[in-house]
Amino acid sequence: AQSVTQLDSQVPVFEEAPVELRCNYSSSVSVYLFWYVQYPNQGLQLLLKYLSGSTLVKGINGFEAEFNKSQTSFHLRKPSVHISDTAEYFCARDTGRRALTFGSGTRLQVQP
Amino acid sequence: DGGITQSPKYLFRKEGQNVTLSCEQNLNHDAMYWYRQDPGQGLRLIYYSQIVNDFQKGDIAEGYSVSREKKESFPLTVTSAQKNPTAFYLCASSRGQNSGNTIYFGEGSWLTVV
Numbered sequence: 001a002q003s004v005t006q007l008d009s010q011v012p013v014f015e016e017a018p019v020e021l022r023c024n025y026s027s028s029v030s031v032y033l034f035w036y037v038q039y040p041n042q043g044l045q046l047l048l049k050y051l052s053g054s055t056l057v058k059g060i061n062g063f064e065a066e067f068n069k070s071q072t073s074f075h076l077r078k079p080s081v082h083i084s085d086t087a088e089y090f091c092a093r094d095t096g097r098r099a100l101t102f103g104s105g106t107r108l109q110v111q112p
Numbered sequence: 113d114g115g116i117t118q119s120p121k122y123l124f125r126k127e128g129q130n131v132t133l134s135c136e137q138n139l140n141h142d143a144m145y146w147y148r149q150d151p152g153q154g155l156r157l158i159y160y161s162q163i164v165n166d167f168q169k170g171d172i173a174e175g176y177s178v179s180r181e182k183k184e185s186f187p188l189t190v191t192s193a194q195k196n197p198t199a200f201y202l203c204a205s206s207r208g209q210n211s212g213n214t215i216y217f218g219e220g221s222w223l224t225v226v
Contacts, residue, residue: 009152027130032212043116043202044155051212088149090154093213099145101156 004091014111018060020075021106023091032067032094033074035065037081038105039087050074082108087097115137117219120205123189123223125197133188135203142208143217144186148172148226149200158201161186190223198225 007022025031032051036044048059049058063077074091088107092100116137125131132155137144143162147155157170161180175194180186186205190197204212 007155034214036217037141041220041222043204043219045217047215048213049212096211099157100155100215101157102151103146104154 002100004093004103006091006106009104010107010109012111013081014107018079019077019085019108021089021108023074023103024075024095025072025074025091027072033065033067034092034094034100035063035074035076036057036090036092036102037061038085038090039082044090047076052076068092070103081108081110083110083112113177116203116205116216118218118221121219121221122188123142123221125223127225129191129215130189130191131223133190133201133203133223135186135188135218137184137205137218139205139207139216140183141205141216142183143213144180145171145206146176146178146186146188147204149202149220154211155202160187176214182187197223199223210223 003026005024013019034049035047037047038044047062048057050057050067058064064079067074088105090105091103093111118132145160146158149155157175159178161167165182167178167180169198177189203218204215206215
């Protein structure tokens, strides 16, 4: 089955430090990958997505992700985090039946 | 404003009762989805619909039912057959039937069994 694995359930980081949230996917001929953010008691908001083309994808709020086919990874990065970035982050892939399969999520905790 | 509206935000259900969660979108999207979210498990797909009057089971459809009589509406019924219904439920929609389309989410509904 096509799957997505988020390797860290929680990532604590100090404000203004860089952060990387890791995501690996099961290999497939074609793959569409997404990162979503969820603030407490809210729905999910799209940060960025990879469909094709450049492997470095820039998203909202200063986030970016790099698609690495050889390592089957799609890690999310931000060079300097803010308190307001504290949230849960989900990596997802398109299953080919036009619904998304989600990873288990990574809780980013930004500390002052 | 365009978006996805879920109601109610909070719902309590007695054991043995059916409850229906509402989802309405005014984005003119063809596809709609229901996901269930439990702590530490991410989101799991319950049902999805690519077009009016058609829907398919997702990964955890047992104990749930849906209908898609109108393009803008995709209600989810949690039946008494669902053994552990306490969860956060998210409705979503997307445009067209092509892979890679962004899926947009509503604000979610909390269901608690009392």
